[in-house]
Amino acid sequence: MKKRVIPSLLLNSGTQLCLSQKFKPWRSVGSLMQNLRMHVNREADELLIINLDYSTCIPFAIPLRLLQVVRNECDIPVSYCGGIRSASDAAFCINEGVDKVYVTSVFIDNQDSIKSFVDLLGSQSIGVSLPYVRCPSLNAYFVWDYRSKTSTGLPLQKAIQKAVSAGAGELLLHNVDLDGSMQGMDLELLDELACDISVPILMAGGAGSQHDISIALSKKILSGVVVGSMFALTENTPTTVRAHCLSQGLPMRIV
């Protein structure tokens, strides 16, 4: 299996993209269409679209036009997250051409709820994205709720077990404090995670250089990294990152 480098696209107000810092929208970086084309041309391994507009508590109307744009522009795998509340929301997105959906809030509210998603669509199409914070005084990690901007009190390790046993096919661990910092990824967590998690694990938050990514991907447990700011603010592309990781002896896709 090859390790993946996955650019993330943060949608804010329609088809505009932004970067985030500590899970707050920060700087605008152009339109969706332009960025999709760029990442497809740069041969990203996969794309992750995070729709902030739909991630509030407002009832969800699925952005059909947006999914059509994605389908027309991309011949690489695409995951979508933002505002998916039910198995039928997820099925709609899959039918409109995305390859995987990620959920967060439905999982935080009810950890068993994704079983119905998995029954309908299969594990391979359902990922759980877990924003988390480290509590230094307890030396423990907790899932963080982006709606209330507070820790949920649910230990991250327990959430991981729950998500896997409910049938999630992939987990994205997103360090809230490192988000947008470009100061390196959370290697401590990667060292602490049990190595027997049976599904692929992705990590987001903190990637700022090729080196940050190759160090994180050298951990056996990690299948891929999700990168936002670094691809918008530095000269790096998925190709340069893959070339660097290959030179470090990591299994990367050759294009």
Add this chain to the structure above:
Amino acid sequence: MGICLGMQILFDFSDESPAKKGLGFIKGSCKQIPKNSFFPVPHMGWNSLVFPNSSQLFLGSNSYDMNYSYSELDYYFVHSYYASPENSSIISAFFEHPSGLLCASIIDQNIIAFQFHPEKSGKAGYKLLDKAFEYLEHL
């Protein structure tokens, strides 16, 4: 031509939905990929293929052993079950699993099927689809 679930549905049945019948165009069934600490399931992401050297879809480079070769490029997989045809000679490509080679593609007369996604695999995928169409045209 079948891709992903479109491949699995060509078989007689699948362990994923035990009570349901498949189309039965290809003899065999679909089984869950064995879990292994070196192989996360779902099998998700980019992986190389292993072609039998006699495969009509052969796009190989480094040799795997005497009769098989690794693909030059990688292809995108996303699945938890794999098809297992009764007649293993119709397998046109495999993927590597710690328990051995598992079926990734078949060619049986006018049927071609892929477990992975050539349409999502960039240039490598288009190359393979060209090869598949070339085969179908010369039937």
